[in-house]
Amino acid sequence: MLKGQSEIRIIWLMVLTIVAVSAWFLKIEVLTYVCGLAFVMSVMHYVDALQKPLIDISAQQHLTLQFTSKVPLYISSLLAVVGMSLQWGWLIGLGLTCWIFFFLRWLRRLERSVQQLQEKLHHVQQQPITPENSTAVISNSTQPLSETHPEMSLIQQIKQWIFQGNPVLKAATVVLVIGIILLLRFATEHWQVSLSLKLAIVAILSFVLTRIGVFLQNKNRSFALALEGLGLAGLFLTLFFAYYNHVIPNIYVASICFAVVMALTLTLSLKQQSIELALMAMVIAAVAPFTLPVRAATAVEFVAYYWVINFCVAILTTLRPWKILNQIAFLMTVIVAGSYAFIHGQTQQHDALAFLVLAHTAIFIWLGFRFSQLIAQKDVQQFQLKPALDIALIFGAPLVAYTFLYLIYFEKTVWQASLSLAFAVLFAVLYLLAKRNQTVKIISQSYFSLMLIFITLIPPLLLQDEWSVMGWAVEGVLIFVFALYQKSTVSRYLASALLLVAGLSSLYYLFESAHFPSLMYWVLSISYFAVVLLANAHEKFQQQLTYSSITFLSMLLLSATAMQLFLWVDYLEGSSQYIFTLILMSGLYVILNSVMLWRKASWSWLIPKWIGVIPLYIFALFFVIHRSENGSILWLNTIEQAGIFFSGALLTWLWLRPSVGLKLEKEWVSLGTLLSLSLMSLSILPALPYISVVILPLAFCAWCFSQKENLNWTMFWQTRSSLALILIWIVCSQLFSQQPFQFYLLPVLNPFDLISIAILFGFIWMLSLQLKQGMDRGIVAVLSVLSLLWLSSYVILRALHVYLSTPYNTLEIWQNSTIQLSFTLLWVSLAFITMSYATKKDMRSLWILGGSILMLVTLKLVLLDLSHIGTLTRVISFLGAGFVMLIIAYIAPIPETKALNH
Incomplete structure (x- = not known):
């Protein structure tokens, strides 16, 4: 699994690189930037995934390893x-240069940690492997895949056929088949000799190749089967090219030739008991019509x-349970x-x-019956219908x-x-016939179910x-009960199928009817609600619901709610x-x-409810937007x-x-909950929507903070x-x-600034909870730094x-x-306050946070303010910042490493 994940990561990085380079040459710079940013974050996540196991192992071995913080990487990316x-090329180059430097330093320290860990683990004595264990391992490893997994799915069988054996030989066979197709197309269009002679040469070579494969069957089976499949593919393709280029005069001669090749x-x-050969021939025959250069x-x-292909498959699988x-x-x-009939079919x-x-x-009805019969003859007790593709031939x-016929x-x-x-x-007839043979009892029950299914389809079809x-819809509810x-x-x-058909059919009548079919949608939505409620009405009903059933019920409730909204508005x-x-x-x-809670419904109700x-939130959002004008909400x-x-x-x-949902x-x-509180809060101060929308969420946050000993409410704010x-x-x-200056008295002493500061405190508290949950420091x-600088800078910006x-x-x-100048003084003051407090309380992480602010101030001075050094305010910016840095260096040195746990 880990190897597969690593391969996926490498493929993802390669795709990002290819797309970024291609977009750059196509002058789509935005896509290049996005891919570059995704590449940077993916690499950081990849290396972090490698570092975390080292941290866990070092903790178990009581080994102190030195790991590098990723804060410089994030700042460089920013x-x-x-x-x-801003389209500043020099700033992009600086950011990328810094990122590469810090990333290489991170890798170097990670490599050093790996070496230390290897030296530590080298002295750990490993448990020897006993002969019994080694024998079991060898016996399990050499057991054939078909014996260890006798019931493989279609995907597993395809993977086994492709990746086991000789993959180079199989790849070569595919390439040669493509080469034959290209050769036939080239010969048809360019060679000067007669087309009949060209196709005859290819057909003779294909037959000879098939004969060689038969001759080598006892010496090298896999190679012989590849040659036979290649030769048969050549015969199929040559036959098609000959018929559609009129080398073969009519359909009857072509049908005879096709029957010979199929035979x-x-x-x-x-004869060779080779499902690979049959599979290869079937796929080539199915693909052959798409290789024609003349007409469709x-x-x-x-x-x-x-x-015809399916008829040949029926002959094979009648004799062999393939x-x-x-x-x-x-x-x-x-x-x-x-799909071909749907696209090209005519009335x-x-x-x-x-x-x-x-x-x-x-x-296919015969194939399902015969396959079940062959399996049942081996062991009736062990035979049971499998889901998905195994049951597809029966049901x-x-x-x-019938779906195709219904559409026709x-x-x-x-x-x-x-x-x-x-x-x-x-x-019904098949049920009566199958019921007589006890070896196919399960297949007879399936036929009985199919008979009932088609009988239930008749009443709705007769309605207009x-x-x-x-x-x-009504019949779907009754059958569901x-x-x-x-x-x-x-x-x-x-x-479920009947309810789905009802929903899809309603869309047709919605667009085709001259009037809005309100009665139809009332019945349909009520039926959907009824199914969801009945499924959760009793404990024994809830136990029958699977994950797929819960997903289907959720889609029903989603559709029913949307329909009910439109119906009530109408x-x-x-x-x-x-x-x-x-x-x-x-x-x-x-x-x-x-x-539902009274009926003791649990997750099978909660998920559909959520x-x-x-649709209620989407409806409320559009309603609020409809009532908005010039940045305010104007209720009628x-x-x-x-x-x-x-x-x-x-x-x-x-x-x-219930609270258990949390x-x-x-x-x-x-x-x-937050969206609902925000919706409530919009009604408090409609003239100031950005302030109003967070009043109740902030109040709820304050209440949860006061109840922090209750883990349930703390958990509420630990979510992403x-x-x-x-x-x-x-x-x-x-x-x-658009109303940030309403009721503005003084900086901070105004509604917008007060709300912004309250949000800042709540956001930092939530980040501290996230840190306890394992979020990257x-x-x-x-x-934390960006939110502090962003909101405080806007407080100063509004005051100015x-x-x-x-x-x-x-x-x-x-x-x-x-x-x-104001930004510089503000940021350096925040850094001073933060680092001084951190030094006083021996909080190393808080000091690093203040140091990050100070680094941003330095970058701002060098990258932005230095370009306008001639102005007095720029000079004051440098002098003021430098003076405060001197004070910080004197009174707020970095706390010692021993205080890290504080």
Whole structure:
């Protein structure tokens, strides 16, 4: 696993490098910068993943190793990003140079730590391996893969065939097949000899190659099979080129030749017991039509041709239980032939295509029956149906076939119902036949289930227009209830399919109907709600739900909520219809949540509930944006303002109840609760939305801080989602707020500055919690420094704008000497306060934080202020900063390493 992860990392870095270089030559500098930044962060994460095990091992061995902080790397990356955004090439170069230097130093110290650890572990005596253990290891390692894993999936079998044996030989075979295709195309277009002679030469060579492979079968089986497969591929391809270039006069002669080649393939595969040869021939035959240089086949020709391939596969797998041939044939038919027919099919071809679909279905029904019969004959007790591809031939083939027929006769309900009845009768007959043979008891039960499935499809099909959608939905609910009581997995899958068909069909009638089909969507949304609630209504129902079932229920609740929002908006009238809809849906969820908790529903309800409320937040966001004007929220009346507050309160209650949800998935609960509190908070000061939106989250943060002995509430703020939300506010509020000077009295003594400072304290407290959770110290330090400098700088920037009319939130601030002087003095003062306090309290990490601020001040002086050294304010910047640095150097030296644990 570790080796695979390392290979993936190397491939990822190579891809980033290739994309970055290509974008640079294509003059897409932005993409180059993004790839470069991703490369830098990926390399740092990669090396950090190597360093963490060393730290753990050194702690176990009581060995003191010296590791380098990653703070300089983050600062260097930040310099490069700033240079990219400002298009300062010299700053980009400086940032990259510093990053390379600190990264190489990090690697050097990491290498030194590895050497120390090796020397330490060299003296540790290793446990000897006993002969019994070594024998077990050897016996297990030499056991064939087919014996250790007798039931492999399709993907595992393909990996085994590709990567085991002689991969060079297989790669050479693929390359030679491609070469034959190119040779045939070149010969068709350029060679001067007759086309008949060209193709005859290639066909003779292919036959000779096949004969040589048969001759070498007893000497080198794998090499012989490769030659036979290559020769048969050449015969197939030559035949196709000959027919579509009119060298073979008609379809009948071509069909005879194709039958001969196929018969040869079948004979060699069965005689040599070679599934590899059969698989190679089948894939080449399926790919052959796409190699033609002249014309494309019609949909009927293509699907008919694939039927011939499937017929040959049926002959092989009737005699041999080669499951992988059945699986690949089914997938190729559905994906390749189905897609081709969908793209190239025409209306006048529908009847012919429907007949061919039925012909394919007959083959795969037989394959499913025969394969199960062959397996059951070996050991009836051990035989059981496997999920996914194993069961696809029994259930998937007829259901997929009927789906194609349903689409072909989409608007012909009588035809659809008749076909469903025909399938039901067919599987009823097969059930009666299979039931007589006790060796295929399970397959008979499958046929019985399929018969019931097709019978249940008939009633909704006979309904007209939107009523058919309601029929699908109601029948899906009834079958889902039946499945829960009977513990029937097949019935549950059938109900899910009916509900899915109902949802997809509703989209068709939504766009095709002349009026909005409100009744259809009422029934559909209520059905979706009913399924989710019934699935969680009883403990024995909840135990039947798997992860896939929970995902499906979540999508149902998401769709039902979106439909209900539109339906209530359409039903209600007046200017307050949107806010009433939001209140109504929030209250509905609170009621349903209370009922589910009373029924002791757990994670099978919580996850769909969390997914289902997403449309409510999107709806509320669009409503708030619609009511925004010039940076303020203008409610039409007090009902809307109170309604937003009440809706946010309901949603907050929904997220916090039950409290066990916080332990189950704290990221989701934290995100939802903060968004709900923010929605409530928007109703407090609508004229100042950026201040209003964080009032209640800040109050909640203060309350949690006072309850810090309660781990549940502390856990709430240990999430990355809450950290990301606060960080977004820190950046966006300062940049985009249009009322930062409302009620401005003095610096700090104004609403915006007070809220910004409160957010800063909350953010730093959250970072300290993240540090305890194992977040990288370098990231915590960088975020702390940047947030402190960002918010404090904006406090000064607003004060200068009020009193000295300096620029605000424009690029001119970087050219204004007064602003730059103020920034320099502010930053160096913050560094002085931080480092002095750290020295006094022997807090080495806090001192390094202040030192980072001081380093940023130095970089600012050298990179920015030095370019305007002629102005008085720049001179004062250097003198003031230098003077404070002298004081720091005297009274605030770095604490000793022994104080690190403080």
